[in-house]
Amino acid sequence: MSGIPHVLAVAGSDPSGGAGVQADIKSIMACGGYGMAALTALTAQSTQGVSAVHAPPTGFLRQQLDTLASDVRIDAVKIGMLGTAAAIDTVSAWLDALPERPPVVLDPVMVATSGDRLLDPEAERALHGLIARADVVTPNLPELAALVDEPVARDWGVALRQVRGLAARHDVLVLAKGGHLDGPRCPDALVGPDGPIATFDDERIPTTSTHGTGCSLSSALATLYARERDWPWATRLARAWVRRAIEAADALDVGRPGGHGPLHHAHALWSGERPPRRSAEPDAWWEDIAALRRELDEVWFVRQLADGSLDPARFAAYLEQDALYLGAYARLLERASELAPDSAESAFWAEAARRCVTEELALHRSYLAPGGADDGSSPHAAAPSAETAAYLAHLERAAQAGDHAVLVAALLPCFWLYQDLGARLASVSREGHPYAEWLDAYGDPGFASATAEAIAWTRRAARAASDDRVARMRAAFETSCRHELAFFAQTGATTP
Ligand SMILES: Nc1ncnc2c1ncn2[C@@H]1O[C@H](COP(=O)(O)OP(=O)(O)O)[C@@H](O)[C@H]1O
Ligand SMILES: Cc1ncc(COP(=O)(O)O)c(N)n1
Structure with a gap:
């Protein structure tokens, strides 16, 4: 599918706008889709609860669906409240009659957050037929428990077992949601018949504004799947988006105290972000350079550095080049600080530049001139190697273009690849290891948190960037990663 996905919500109306098709349309739009809705039922509802349900005849539901499908391309369907067994059977029959069935996300709505029933008890059995089509x-x-005919899971392990049973019974993916657990965590897991294919574990957000979380998540998931064609990534993006809409929810101030307020569906959009995209996630860039990261682990220099067998002269040759690199890198971090859009980010890159000089370069000096006076003089006499010069030229070009987002994406691998290597080498025995101090510096928790922050600022820039700009960010990131690999590999290729 190219372009804007057309996403159909088959669900009930919630006049308060927090759940049902109102939440679906808002979520679909915020996630980059064109939203449509066929109504299964009308509710009289507020943040305090549901006072009445009115269901139109199922023949009319079928007519809505047929009229729509005869005209509009449907790229994904989200199904929410159905209300009765007759409505479930109507939707199942319509799906079966389609010449080609679009991806279907089914949120088996049975009970509202307020505790009110939204599905006839006798319809629960009929739901299994629809699950098999999703x-x-x-x-x-609670819905999971009803579907597997067991008590409601109170711990996550039990929930995962129940979910796997349901996934295996119908050969579908089931997203287990931890919103109803007690405790400080809110885990979710996407589970197939063979077990989890993606797991998520986040802190619970302290709020009662959770009316419509399930509706919003499932619509976001359908939309993002239509765009990305990847369930684990669509789930990840949808969850991240929903979480931020929950975090911002209380600002909407909808309804009297004591009820459940809605999510802030427009929060990310109003903060200047584009709809969620895998391409704009640094974690996706990182995933996509997995082969390069494996290659880096195999570099002779890295292996010998890890086991301590590296010839000191070769280590010194590496440090000389790295010191040259870091001096220039610190100036480029300062440039990122100048270009940053606000003072918090500007302060981060400025501090990173300072630490690069005072900590990393100082460490290099201590290796190159053990016991020598740290008089600030250059620890190296060497000229930049071809690899060092090429890497720096790439970074300089990114800086000269004056595009903050592209520059930070280019600067990121020098944090991330070192932090990743440092964290993995943290388990290496330090007993008499000649490079223990070097390993400690990059395995340090302070470096890990600086790296996490550098990733977060880059992510913020990417989420607000146009597709073209994201493509330039990603290219700059990947090119830097290739330069990192060449940089590590160079010391093995030359005789010190
Ligand atoms: N207080 C909360 N903090 C963070 N995430 C939450 C919270 N409540 C619900 N969620 C998330 O919202 C989504 C919907 O979950 P849940 O509330 O269990 O479903 P439903 O709305 O269908 O009852 C899940 O991703 C869940 O983890
Ligand atoms: C029309 C309609 N559909 C679904 C829900 C479930 O909402 P929640 O996500 O809060 O469980 C609802 N309250 N109203």
Whole structure:
């Protein structure tokens, strides 16, 4: 599918705008889709609860669906409240009649957050027929319990077992949601018949504004799957988006105290972000350079550095080049600080530049001139190697273009690849290891948190950037990664 996905919500109306098709349309739009809705039921509802449900005849539901499908391309379907067994059977029959079935996300709505029933008890059995036609089912814990005919899971292990049973029974993916657990965590897991294919574990957000979380998540998931064609990534993006909409929810101030307020569906958009995209996630860039990272682990220099067998002269040759590199890198971090869009980010890159000089370069000096006076003089006499010069030229070009987002993406690998290597080498025995101090510096928790922050600022820039700009960020990131690899590899290729 190219362009804007057309996403159909088959669900009930919530006049308060927090759940049902109102939440679906808002979520679909915020996630980059064109939203449509066929109504299964009308509710009289507020943040305090549901006072009445009115269901139109199922023949009319079928007519809505047929009229729409005869005209509009449907790239994904989200199914929410159905209300009765007759509505479930109507939707199942419509799906079966389609010449080609689009991806289907089924949120098996049974009970509202307020505790009110939204599905006839006798319809629960009929739901199994529809589950078998879905690609992903997203029950909350009470709905899951009803579907597997067991008590509601109170711990996550039990929930995962129940979910796997449901996934195996219908050969579908099931998104287990931890919103109804007690405790400080809010885990979710996307589970197939063979077990979890993606797991998530985040802190619970302290708020009662959770009316419509399930509706919003499932619509976001359908939309993002239509764009990305990858369930684990669509889930990841949808969850991250929903979480931020929950975090910002209380600002909407909808409804009297004591109820459940809605999520802030427009929060990310109003903060200047584009709809969620895998391409704009640094974690996706990192995933996509997995082969390069494996190659880096195999570099002779890295292996000998890890086991301590590296010839000191070769280590010194590496440090000489690295000291040259770091001097220039610190100036480029300062440039990122100048270009940063606000003072918090500017302060981060300025501090990173300072630490680069005072900590990393100082460490190099201590190796190159052990016991020598740290008089600030250059620890190296060497000229830049071809590899060092090429890497720096790439970074300089990014800086000269004056595009903050592209520059930070280019600067990121020098944090991330070192931090990743440092964390993995943290388990190496330090007993008499000649390079222990070097290993410690990059395995240090302070360096890990600086790296996490550098990733977060880059992510913020990417999420706000146009597709073209994201492509330039990603290219700058990947090119820097290739230069990192060449940089590590160079010392093995030359005789010190
Ligand atoms: N307080 C919260 N903090 C963070 N995430 C939450 C919170 N409540 C629900 N979620 C998330 O919202 C989504 C919907 O979950 P849940 O509330 O279990 O479903 P439902 O709305 O269908 O009852 C899940 O991704 C869940 O982890
Ligand atoms: C029309 C309609 N559909 C679904 C829900 C479930 O909402 P929640 O996500 O809060 O469980 C609802 N309250 N109203």
